[in-house]
Amino acid sequence: xxxxxxxxxxxxxxxxxxxxxxxxxxxxxxxxxxxxxxxxxxxxxxxxxxxxxxxxxxxxxxxxxxxxxxxxxxxxxxxxxxxxxxxxxxxxxxxxxxxxxxxxxxxxxxxxx
Amino acid sequence: xxxxxxxxxxxxxxxxxxxxxxxxxxxxxxxxxxxxxxxxxxxxxxxxxxxxxxxxxxxxxxxxxxxxxxxxxxxxxxxxxxxxxxxxxxxxxxxxxxxxxxxxxxxxxxxxxx
Numbered sequence: 001x002x003x004x005x006x007x008x009x010x011x012x013x014x015x016x017x018x019x020x021x022x023x024x025x026x027x028x029x030x031x032x033x034x035x036x037x038x039x040x041x042x043x044x045x046x047x048x049x050x051x052x053x054x055x056x057x058x059x060x061x062x063x064x065x066x067x068x069x070x071x072x073x074x075x076x077x078x079x080x081x082x083x084x085x086x087x088x089x090x091x092x093x094x095x096x097x098x099x100x101x102x103x104x105x106x107x108x109x110x111x112x113x
Numbered sequence: 114x115x116x117x118x119x120x121x122x123x124x125x126x127x128x129x130x131x132x133x134x135x136x137x138x139x140x141x142x143x144x145x146x147x148x149x150x151x152x153x154x155x156x157x158x159x160x161x162x163x164x165x166x167x168x169x170x171x172x173x174x175x176x177x178x179x180x181x182x183x184x185x186x187x188x189x190x191x192x193x194x195x196x197x198x199x200x201x202x203x204x205x206x207x208x209x210x211x212x213x214x215x216x217x218x219x220x221x222x223x224x225x226x227x
Contacts, residue, residue, distance in 0.1 A: 033215065040122070042202060042219040043157065058214055090156065099145035099206045102215060104156040 002026050006091050006105035013081045013112050021076040021108050023091035029103070031094045032074040033058070034066065036087040037107075043090065049074055050096075081112045115140050115207035119218025126193050127226055134221045136203035137185040143205040146179060146186045151200045151220075160201075161188070193225045 007022045025032065033048035035058075045058030049068040063085060065077040074093075078085060089108045094100040116139040126132050138146075147162035163170045163177045163186065170177050174193075179186040190197055203218040 035217070040219065042119070043204075043217040045214055045216060048214050056214070059216070099215075101147060101159045101162060102149075102157075102204075104158070106156050 004091055004093055004103050004105035006089075006108050008108060009106065010109045011111070013078075013110065015081060015083060015112060017081050019078050019081060019110075021078075021089055021091075021110070023074045023076065023105060024072050025074075025093040025103070026072065027093065027103065028071060029093035030071065030096050031100070032068065033092050033102070034064070034074070034076045035090045035092065036060065036085075037090060038087050046076065046089075083112045086110060086112045115214075115216050117203060117205050117216045117218045119203050119221060121221060122219060123222045123224070125224045125226065128193060128195060130193055132188075132190040132193055132197070132223055132225075134188045134201055134203070134223075135185060136187070136205075136218050137183075138205040138216075139184070140205065140207045141184065142208050143184075145206055146177065147204050147215075148175075148177060148188045149202045149204065149217075151202065153199075157202060190223075193223075195225050195227050198223055198225045 004025045030051045034046040035043040044060045046064050047066040049055045052071050055066050091105045092102040094102050119136045144165040149157040150160045151157040174191050176189045200220045200222050202220050204215050
């Protein structure tokens with residue numbers, strides 16, 4: 001099992017550009033989520049999904065879109081990148097909802113100039 | 114709204130001492146309380162978790178205690194070692210929307226000095 005795979009690992013964007021961060025898991029997990037990590041702010045939930053076709057907002061959803069067309073994939077889209085979105089992004093998955101151990105990907109380090 | 118508060122934000126101990134990190138949560142329906150360890154530049158990894166039907170759980174040098182009445186839970190590390198140096202996060206699920214979502218505390222940077 002590869003676990004949770006995130007691509008790319010690093011990315012630099014210019015303000016206003018769009019981008020999709022990819023996340024895939026091969027553990028047949030129903031629950032997937034996206035977090036951003038900023039210094040001193042911990043891990044803040046952006047969006048999450050409890051199954052294919054079902055998504056919901058987390059704590060900081062503005063500026064991000066998600067979709068869940070398959071159980072395996074949960075991409076995160078930035079439609080118009082802003083410097084405030086410079087962060088490290090983690091994708092995570094678990095067997096069900098938020099009350100099971102989360103398996104994290106290695107993260108994507110994103111810089112917006 | 115849902116909230117998880119974690120203290121302290123930084124903690125420095127001598128090797129061999131104990132370390133305690135505390136978290137409080139706001140959603141009384143929360144029933145699962147994990148702790149994650151994140152080494153520099155790495156992904157967060159689960160080190161221990163506890164469910165609301167028990168008050169304490171232990172795994173070698175680490176333990177977690179839960180007080181549901183007061184809505185707080187704590188991580189205890191005994192006989193600390195330099196490799197315990199990392200950022201530790203607590204979390205709690207919050208019901209709402211399409212299902213439970215996991216909310217994390219702000220993190221505690223633990224430094225163990227040899």
